[in-house]
Amino acid sequence: MSVDKLKLIETRMHCMDLGSKDKMVQSLDFSGTIIDISPAWLAVTGYERAEVIGKHFVEFLDMNSLLKVQNNFPIFKDYGFIDNCTLNMLRKDRVVLAVTLNGTSKYTNEGLFDVTFCEITYGK
Numbered sequence: 001m002s003v004d005k006l007k008l009i010e011t012r013m014h015c016m017d018l019g020s021k022d023k024m025v026q027s028l029d030f031s032g033t034i035i036d037i038s039p040a041w042l043a044v045t046g047y048e049r050a051e052v053i054g055k056h057f058v059e060f061l062d063m064n065s066l067l068k069v070q071n072n073f074p075i076f077k078d079y080g081f082i083d084n085c086t087l088n089m090l091r092k093d094r095v096v097l098a099v100t101l102n103g104t105s106k107y108t109n110e111g112l113f114d115v116t117f118c119e120i121t122y123g124k
Helices: 003-010 039-045 063-079
Strands: 024-028 034-037 081-090 096-107 113-122
Touching: 024 039, 063 081, 063 096, 063 113, 081 113
Parallel strands: none
Antiparallel strands: 024 034, 024 113, 081 096, 096 113
């Protein structure tokens, strides 16, 4: 991975605080499985933590957004970040939330993909 790409990734401004009570934040593994989420993510979507951890992120999206993520997640992992990706998330009660996702990939010291950190915003 180039030094310029690492500097760009390290200067990302979106929230990566998985403990945030104000910001919807999630972390995904290589396959797109949710490995951690913020309390705000749970509060907005209505899910309990046990209902989310270990599930694939696309399980919380409508069909159009599912296809968008399936097509773009490999690029996100390789490129290092994504900005202003619009998606439709499904709350537990099946209400659709129009959201925007900003994310950063994190890599191991060897330059291999490790996890993502994404902040999700929505019009309240």
